Amino acid sequence: MPKWSKEVLIGFVPVLLIFLAFLGINIVPIIVAAAMVGALLVITHMRGGIAVNAGAEKKRKKNGPAKLTFEEIGGQDNAKQELREALDFLIRHEEISKFGIRPLKGILLTGPPGTGKTLMAKAAAHYTNSVFVAASGSEFVEMYVGVGAGRIRDLFKDARTRAVKENRESAIIFIDEIDVIGGKREGGQQREYDQTLNQLLTEMDGIYNSETPRILLIAATNRKEMLDPALLRPGRFDRHIQVDMPDKKGRKSILELHAKNKPLHPDINLEKVAEEAYGFSGAQLESVMNEAAIYMMRDNLTQVEDRHLAMAIDKVMMGEKTDRETNHEEKKRVAIHELGHAIMAELLRPGSVSQVTLTPRGQALGYVRHNPQQEQYLYTKDYLEEQIMIALGGAAG
Template structure:
């Protein structure tokens, strides 16, 4: 509307209202309807400014900054597999000669924080493609049909942008695809189902002889929740596992995040890589960041090894707290942690790095172990030893106090999970079983038998070293930290039995 048109409208409305009032018309309903229509008009304009055709939100489809595969650490196998898949876009004429059908979709799966989204960003730089990113939650609305409309517009815009920018291909990336790609329950009227159906339809129409070519990439850490129609060949042809990094990968990630941080002389990132088995890339980035924060707290210009050790503890267990406790509680916690440490040192000599009484996160104390080699296969003996270490704290409390405390809750959860692993892997007296096909009574009976046997073995080990508790307790209470060397010297004074 022009400037003069607005002025005429503003001047006309009061005149009309005064005229209606003069002739005796009740103008309250008229005013109410006018305000309501004006509000609807305003909301429609605001929604139109943020929405594109079909309800697509402008600004939600993002084009991230370029990232290369070299800047992503710890995923050599996944990067190699992804590059091979992306070569189908780059070397299109070559694969046509061999009769290879281009891939329609690539699904990146794996635990959170392993770099799935980073790899999708690197794919755009590698292929020189138009790259459009969206999250699964952006397609979910309470209004039926809106999500499906946004899917259509997303692919349409990808084709249009590729044509305008003279690109041969476009990559559409949907993060957290399990939000819209979950298993259907048979109903066809839910908004999620309609959005998924539209996505399946678009993927079926992706492979055409026309340019530009479109490849869809998606990421999820809950692959088991996805609908089977989405996972079949011809839709998501490649499922690439982006797993937790091994020691070499962890070292690579640490070096990447250490480039902009001043490290003191003698700092060994390899030691940190050994201590962080099971850490994701995001956790390793947090370790480097927290180490820098510790250095800043100490007013130092460089990060020392102790800062990195503190950062590992913080990421693993949480920040150190100032929680006050009674003397009896501190004694109980100290004996509890010494129980863990004694069993660990007996079954795996040299494994204890430190016994600490300082509260950190929800833990009132903890035992830090020396880094072990990365291990992915476990024997029955190894699992039993791990259960004994977990039970050592509760057994120590029983020895000195005649009962347990709530501090053993996490230890018992760990022990039960290990027993479940043994059952699933056929390492118990039940043999090779499916736990879903065995009665709960049988499972409980076997579970109790395993834990009772290992509890008694743990008790025997600790009773043989009762003197170590009393010798270590005073040091731990006064200094709050007992180093691995000090602890092993105390153990050396007693007769060490050979590991079972």
Template sequence: MSKYGKEILIGVIPVVIAFLAFIGLNVVPVLFMSVIVAALFLMNRARTGAGMGATADRKAKSRTPSYLTFDDIGGQDRAKHELKEALDFLIKHEEIKKLGIRPLKGILLEGPPGTGKTLMAKAAAHYTNSVFVSASGSEFVEMYVGVGASRVRDLFKDARSRAQKEGKDSAIVFIDEIDVIGGKRAGGQHREYDQTLNQLLTEMDGIHTAETPRILIMAATNRKEMLDSALLRPGRFDRHITVDLPDRKGRMHILNIHAKNKPLAEEVLLDRVADETFQFSGAQLESVMNEAAIYALRDGLEIIGQKHLSLAVDKVMLGEKSDRESTREEKERVAYHELGHAIAAELLNPGSVSQVALSPRGQALGYVRHNPQKEQYLYTKEYIESKIMVALGGAVAEEMFYGGRSTGSRNDFEQAINMVKTMMDAGLTRLGIIDREMTTKEELMKENAAIMEDLTRRTRELLERHRTVFIQSLDILMGEETLSGDQFRHMLQEQTGLLHESA
């Protein structure tokens, strides 16, 4: 109840009692019941206040980060350097004052899930010796109007009071998944989200960098494009730091961090695991090390071997092995499908196939394991086309031997279509350099169909020349359920040699 509501109630109750007495009613029972109701109300309020206090204490404790430094975070050297530079403005007061630098108010961490954005925020609190108060964007979302805005006010108030209580000069307010409350505002609508965002903007504008304790707001998102422009402007989130997927050096650092408490066999090569985990996030790499330890436990061993790490990579990438039983006809179709991928991959990128397997994993009934690839961040048209042809190889192989496709090609087609989109956005198609908003959907669909049709034709011609490899590989794959890369390459090289001789 608001302050004014209480005052009105206090004023109305005596008037009502006086009126009842004036008209001749006995007001003693009314007075007696009023006292009882007031007493119950005060008792309930006292219990609720105590409960809220305990809840607040629990939240405060849960928000206090464990001891974490930047050295405990691997694979983000550039992002850590940029963040430390921004945090120095919070620490080196005299130096920045001489140069007339305004300390930063907000830092936005953006990047894919699992790359360590929350860890970096906690490390920032330790680096600056600040109070750390955190919340998730979903905590501010309520069906009742005004609740989210009130929680934003309480969050900043809590940060200031805790900093003063603990005698610290600064506090860091961290909001995870800020896109939940910081999304672009729709015109003409008055939503609870908008009120919460407006309150957040007001609090950020009210941060005075000269006062003590100093407040720095940090936020994390993997959907920066959804954030409102008012939130991203200078003076609010002054720095936007990208926390991206780690490169090979970063992956090696992360693996070493998570291997410290795990007994590894002498023959284990973490370099090889770093090569095999291209495009893995830090969270996925931690899961690889954990799953490898679980596999060692299943085998009754006290040390983790290379095979356990290899199985762990497959599990994180594809899922756990399934115990689904398939019919022989279905297994044959899956075998042809996977061989189509493998043959296309080996012919277009020699030495790339590590293993062809029929063992179901996750939702996949079979898979082709590829050898580690080189770190590559720029792609040519020819390279993307070769990747699309590898993705189409499974469906084309099914058409060659069964005259039609199956639902097993769905994920392959999704990958192929995404790669075609990349080509279009990079101006590598016949449409040239385009803006999707200025190009009709029909034009895009027509170009997509033309590219897919051309690459499907080229893939079919490529695989038809090696039809006998399918037949030879099928018997081994059906019997042993796995075909090593060396076995597969040997058969492919024999067939390629016969083709050259006949030519």
């Protein structure tokens, strides 16, 4: 059916009704019948859409996630330890009840994208031998009032039903990107996802009882400041665990995990690669190893070499090489500019320049990749002044 047929139909029907009324024909029964047919079509469409979503969701939940342990997650040692301690409340519930300790209702994982928040939730389900039910915040946002709140109820009901069916004592519900439905509520008009948030708060208030199965809610977000205070208070999300970017030791651990199934050359030093990948998240490090294997395959080799890893780091950091063709004058200007950065960096911090290239990547016509000498989280005035001088070195050249 052509895309414009709907617009033509909308324009034709009113004209037809006016023409029939002009002829003296009673159009009231026609309007009533048309309204009933339209309402029936809308209801059918809504039920069909909900049925399709429910079928896909049931299929996804039936298949379930692959089993994952904390040992298979590189880095994040402190976050994993804190999460294990929180999960022990779910495992040792009888012991902690003797001391009058209230069980935890929710755990909030916060941190930048790609740091492993979803992986840690899956590992938590394996650690506690719990049923794992996952959903994304966007799944609860609908234009129809009450649909999101109903899906929240169905999510908790499904977790309890599956735990009973699989003879498990506990279930873990994971909601990714919870800021979509858990944003701060503002005065004024009622929004549909306000009702969804209210339903989530209600479920969390009654999430724990003395009977099995016990339910633990784990949520993840990289925008904690956007969440409603009612979610963050004790008694709902009792533990807030920060999942930060990995340090050098963590990056090396992540690289070693993703290198297990890849043929690396014996001369490759992953500690050096971890140093060059300063500021990379776990997802970016996985991409580095994957892209290095792709470069190896392009060269028809059987082992990943250092140059493949160097190119992979450049690609993840700057983007793929572009086909921009620059003339001699532009290349000369770019070379002088980049050399200005490199010379100034070497004068201030000898040995800090890792690579200088004129190959266009992403939005850059050339770039200098600096090799940080050590992990640094506090910056002195002298350090910042050196950074300014290195940045202005290109303009001075």
